[in-house]
Amino acid sequence: MTEEEKRKLMRELDPDSAHRHFLGVRRIIIGILLAGFSLFALWLNTIATLPEQIRRSAFIGIAIFLSYLLFPAKKSLAFKDQIPWYDILLATASILCYFYVIVNFRDLVSRAAMGYNGMDIFVGFIGILLLLEACRRVVGIPILIIVGIFILYARFGNYIPGNFGHRGFSVSRIVEHLLFNMEGVIGTPLGVCSTFIVLFIIFGAFLEKTGVGGFFIAIANSIAGRAVGGPAKVAVIASSLQGMISGSSVANTVGSGSFTIPMMKKTGYKPSFAAAVEAVASTGGQIMPPVMGAAAFLMAEMTGVPYSRVVTSAILPAALYYIGVWMMVDFEARKTGLKGLDKSEVPNFFKLMFTKGYLLLPVVLLVVLLMRGSTPSRAAVIAIATSIIVSLFNKGNRITPKGIFDALVSGARSTLSVAIACSVAGMIVGVVTLTGIGLKLASNLLALSGGIPLLTLFFTMIASIILGMGVPTTANYVIMATITAPIVISLGIDTLPAHMFVFYFGIVADITPPVALAAYAGAAIAKTDPFKTGITATRLAITAFIIPYIFALNPSLLLIDTVWYEVISIIITSCIGMIGITSAMEGYMLTRLPMWQRLICFPAGLLLIIPGTITDIIGVGGIALMFIIQVISKRRLAKILKTGNEITEAEK
Secondary structure, three states: OOHHHHHHHHHHHOHHHOOOOOOHHHHHHHHHHHHHHHHHHHHHHHOOOOOHHHHHHHHHHHHHHHHHHHOOOOHHHOOOOOOOHHHHHHHHHHHHHHHHHHHOHHHHHHHHHHOOOHHHHHHHHHHHHHHHHHHHHHOOHHHHHHHHHHHHHHHHHHHOOHHHOOOOOOHHHHHHHHHOOOOOOOOHHHHHHHHHHHHHHHHHHHHHHOOHHHHHHHHHHHHHOOOOOHHHHHHHHHHHHHOOOOOOHHHHHHHHHHHHHHHHHHHOOOHHHHHHHHHHHHHHHHHOOOOOOOHHHHHHHHHOOOHHHHHHHHHHHHHHHHHHHHHHHHHHHHHHOOOOOOHHHOOOHHHHHHHHHHHHHHHHHHHHHHHOOOOHHHHHHHHHHHHHHHHOOOHHHOOOHHHHHHHHHHHHHHHHHHHHHHHHHHHHHHHHHHHOHHHHHHHHHHHHOOOOHHHHHHHHHHHHHHHHOOOOHHHHHHHHHHHHHHHHHOOOOOHHHHHHHHHHHHHHHHOOOOOOHHHHHHHHHHOOOHHHHHHHHHHHOHHHHHHHHHHHHOHHHHOOOOOHHHHHHHHHHHHHHHHHHHHHHHOEOOOEOOHHHHHHHHHHHHHHHOOOHHHHHHHHHHHHHHHHHHHHHHHHHHHHHHHHHHHHHHHO
16 A cells, blocks of 8 residues: 555544645645644743643643644645635634733632623633634544534523423533533633643654554564464554554554554455454554553543553553454464565564564663652653664664754644544543533433442443544543443442443444444554454454453452462463453464354353453363364364365376
């Protein structure tokens, strides 16, 4: 796939990629503005000491201003080297609206108790409309539909009968709560974005300049390229690594998939299977520590759980997710007789690590600093500086002053969609706090499920998948944390497992039909049926639909309240359990599994993933029995084939 084809695909599936491409003087001016925004973000988080309302208003005001300059009203206008007059007008109006909050900050604070005046409400109303239009251009329609429904609910709740009804709020009351209150546009999601997330996006831009993306693919190729079904396993490893610096499952799919999907097809995988593998592996990057598509920082802020604990708890479920995908790929390859790549096509692992292993230093340093309690801002700034230093040892990807400028531009451009998504998601949070719909949803869903925990979790899963369709990772998590997490918490489940539960299902919306954007991106590269790819991806990601139920009901899987020997036991039994589940899904272990064996393998594997002595004994017994039967079946099959060969030779 050519670079032009990749850009076209990204424009179609990812609104964040449908930005204008300027030439000449305009390119320089926009580049300076974007680089200035990145530097402004760095200044905000290292030197500035501004009130939180001022810093957040300035951050989102500039982000909306730049969005109107970069993103046209229609995708078809993305490659026009000009900015129409109306976009300049909208950009100017947006920055004036949000800087109105900054200039009149003290007056607005004093008027909060007595009531805002007409000019305040007018400016706030225009500011919200401009934010929503910027969201349509930069983020897309799905999240806009969700926030629109919530705003209408806040306005016309007095017309809704039953438990979901409320007294209704005037337009002015909604505007002042959403824009001038710290629970709306400039609420917690934007606060996290303007402090932590923006710095990690900029770090990702610098890291990409070092050539680490190509290194990830090369290192994955050196590890798994020659294995059975090697290219698919390369996709699994490369995408999990790439996910550490990519905040988009679609971008991850297109980036690494343009390399791995053709390799998989060449090896013999069906196009739909190859596309599904890449989509599933890329989507898993959003649940992969240490960044988790930047959701880790939001989760730490919204749950009050330390970042280090969030990341530690996410390790085992993410590992099981990728182990499950790896095994599905392996069994599919063995079942269909696929081989790995030729030795000449696979780089040497030790040579790669010796010559380019230093490229991992910024990531390693980042993780070490974060786990040792350093603030995310300080860790990100140090990691950015380290990425510049390590690039000096790589002649082909050395970060020059121009490279620094380009990384600042790229980081700012990527920040726009996240900032706007977080602000719009903040509006949903604002409506929930204004109307109290969160508690109403929880109580009504509990009543609908009859208080049965598994049934309540199932309904919550469906709601999370629907709400997560087509929504970027950060906004996705905010929506889940605001709307569906309280439902899980109402069951008596702890805060972190509850938030992890809904986050997982919000993320898998990217591979779950009908709006499976990552699967559709993979299908476009593989030139196959998108819906079939989505169905295959859902099957490959079966662990993502099972694991959240387990850690919601038994948080030991999140390493909560466990000791070291319990952790080892959980890891071993869970990995064996994954063999049972993936064997059942693929219909293969050592040989093909008949249906009755699959029906034993699946529940046995499930019991092993559920921490507990009795479940482990039953699960191990079931898997061991199936393994013995498979060994006998394989030997019998080999004997039959050998006898058949002898007859053939005699006939000759």
